[in-house]
Amino acid sequence: MAEYDFDVLIIGAGPGGYVAAIRAAQLGLKTACVESRATLGGTCLNVGCIPSKAMLHASEYYDAAASGAMTKMGVEVSPTLNLDAMHGQRRDAVEQLTGGIEYLFKKNKVTWLKGLGSFVDAHTVKVGDATHTAKEVVIATGSSVTPLPGVEVDNEKGVVVDSTGALELPKVPKNMVVIGGGVIGLELGSVWRRLGASVTVVEFLDQILPGMDEDVRKEANKIFKKQGIEYKLSTKVTGVSVRGKTATLTLEPAAGGEEEALKADCVLVSIGRKPNTEGLGLENIGLETNKRGQIEVDGQFRTSVDGVRAIGDCVPGPMLAHKAEDEGIAVAEWIAGQTGIVNHDVIPSVVYTMPEIAGVGLTEEQAKEKAPSGAIKVGKLPMLANSRAKTNHEPDGFVKVISDAESDRVLGVWCIASVAGTMIAEAALAMEFGATSEDIAYTCHAHPTHSEALKEAAMAVQGKPIHM
Ligand code: FAD
Ligand code: NAI
Numbered sequence: 001m002a003e004y005d006f007d008v009l010i011i012g013a014g015p016g017g018y019v020a021a022i023r024a025a026q027l028g029l030k031t032a033c034v035e036s037r038a039t040l041g042g043t044c045l046n047v048g049c050i051p052s053k054a055m056l057h058a059s060e061y062y063d064a065a066a067s068g069a070m071t072k073m074g075v076e077v078s079p080t081l082n083l084d085a086m087h088g089q090r091r092d093a094v095e096q097l098t099g100g101i102e103y104l105f106k107k108n109k110v111t112w113l114k115g116l117g118s119f120v121d122a123h124t125v126k127v128g129d130a131t132h133t134a135k136e137v138v139i140a141t142g143s144s145v146t147p148l149p150g151v152e153v154d155n156e157k158g159v160v161v162d163s164t165g166a167l168e169l170p171k172v173p174k175n176m177v178v179i180g181g182g183v184i185g186l187e188l189g190s191v192w193r194r195l196g197a198s199v200t201v202v203e204f205l206d207q208i209l210p211g212m213d214e215d216v217r218k219e220a221n222k223i224f225k226k227q228g229i230e231y232k233l234s235t236k237v238t239g240v241s242v243r244g245k246t247a248t249l250t251l252e253p254a255a256g257g258e259e260e261a262l263k264a265d266c267v268l269v270s271i272g273r274k275p276n277t278e279g280l281g282l283e284n285i286g287l288e289t290n291k292r293g294q295i296e297v298d299g300q301f302r303t304s305v306d307g308v309r310a311i312g313d314c315v316p317g318p319m320l321a322h323k324a325e326d327e328g329i330a331v332a333e334w335i336a337g338q339t340g341i342v343n344h345d346v347i348p349s350v351v352y353t354m355p356e357i358a359g360v361g362l363t364e365e366q367a368k369e370k371a372p373s374g375a376i377k378v379g380k381l382p383m384l385a386n387s388r389a390k391t392n393h394e395p396d397g398f399v400k401v402i403s404d405a406e407s408d409r410v411l412g413v414w415c416i417a418s419v420a421g422t423m424i425a426e427a428a429l430a431m432e433f434g435a436t437s438e439d440i441a442y443t444c445h446a447h448p449t450h451s452e453a454l455k456e457a458a459m460a461v462q463g464k465p466i467h468m
Contacts, residue, residue, distance in 0.1 A: 386467070
């Protein structure tokens with residue numbers, strides 16, 4: 001009889017967990033994955049990346065038609081919003097993709113253990129009334145919404161909602177206040193702005209999109225303002241009270257000062273996410289979390305407890321699906337005795353607004369401090385100078401390439417462009433291969449494409465762009 005029921009048991013079937021499970025099974029390991037949701041795919045497929053992109057994509061079409069942007073191209077239309085149908089196509093996308101993971105589990109012979117998993121000991125996990133043993137256990141429990149003290153989210157009622165509630169609103173709010181000018185606030189705020197809501201973003205810091213390059217943050221702020229989003233920066237929300245269908249927010253300058261009130265018929269709380277580690281029985285295996293509630297791991301995703309590894313949103317690093325997926329592949333490879341590598345210095349991030357905002361590597365501010373030679377070179381090209389963007393009536397944004405002043409090795413790339421999320425993949429690949437800005441500049445790019453802006457921004461690092 002085998003010593004354990006499974007070679008590997010993964011808790012959580014988000015992009016970290018389900019990818020780890022499939023790769024482990026591909027590598028010949030007997031694999032189980034515990035998931036408590038009714039469908040596989042985690043936050044990403046059920047209430048995150050996929051449904052938000054479904055609403056962003058559909059609302060972008062509506063906005064293009066409603067705002068008259070298409071008139072410029074000779075297309076005269078007066079759209080009517082069918083919000084039920086828009087939600088329908090979102091649910092469809094989620095159903096198909098989560099069903100697809102179930103199919104992949106069956107195909108790869110991954111056992112789905114349905115229910116909440118918790119540790120009995122380092123090699124034993126309880127799911128419902130049953131216990132299952134495994135040689136290695138991987139924690140991939142992801143994250144959930146950070147609550148704002150004193151603010152009660154009620155997604156059913158739809159007045160004060162989190163990202164999950166904001167994806168499901170049955171009607172377009174008149175006034176929406178978004179608490180937190182981060183990725184979720186701007187993506188979901190954009191959806192409802194496009195569909196007709198007036199949107200105000202209240203942000204604690206003095207600028208939106210913390211963590212991104214300063215130039216990008218300023219330019220994004222201007223673009224969203226032009227689109228009609230209002231801001232209250234350096235402002236904190238101290239309370240929200242709800243009466244019937246109206247919420248009243250109490251705001252205060254972040255540095256302290258006089259209070260003001262703001263009314264809204266919908267409030268979106270999007271002030272970050274926190275790792276899911278409660279109820280996992282970590283105390284039964286003596287595993288502690290750090291100050292941010294994350295599980296610390298080494299380069300092989302091993303925790304401080306033998307036989308227990310962790311990946312994805314519940315470990316340090318950006319809370320992004322592709323980072324979780326790559327860690328899922330790598331952890332399975334380590335468990336199978338191979339070498340699994342994730343280069344955490346080259347993880348792109350994308351905000352899927354219009355235009356999209358994307359970056360990889362260091363910001364200009366970080367590069368000034370960390371450049372190996374102590375100095376940097378920067379090349380920038382406005383999208384207005386890119387023939388395709390100009391022809392498509394997409395003048396906003398720029399591409400910026402940051403490289404080390406001596407070696408010319410690329411340290412970071414940032415773009416704001418309609419297809420920045422697609423463009424950033426090339427920059428990530430270049431950086432992964434240790435490219436210099438000259439390597440990018442001398443790589444032939446198809447014409448006319450938005451990607452030529454990356455080539456020209458790289459040429460601008462040498463001071464020689466053609467179209468500027
Ligand atoms: P999760 O996807 O959170 O999955 C963890 C799973 O574990 C969950 O299904 C949960 O039910 C299960 N679980 C937890 N505890 C237990 C337990 N004890 N027993 C059994 N099961 C358990 N990232 C991007 O890269 N691009 C985007 O466009 C993007 N958009 C987003 C939009 C929104 C609105 C949100 C909220 C997030 C978005 N993200 C995006 C972030 C992305 O969803 C996460 O980074 C990603 O899902 C993390 O993957 P994970 O596998 O670590 O965890
Ligand atoms: P976030 O960390 O991106 O932004 C939260 C914002 O709220 C910050 O700007 C912060 O300063 C602000 N804030 C915090 N407390 C506040 C307060 N009391 N009052 C006002 N502002 C306050 O978090 P968000 O937007 O909730 O997203 C969570 C995570 O989900 C992201 O960090 C990202 O990892 C992931 N995500 C990724 C997406 C993508 O890749 N396109 C899309 C959506 C989410």
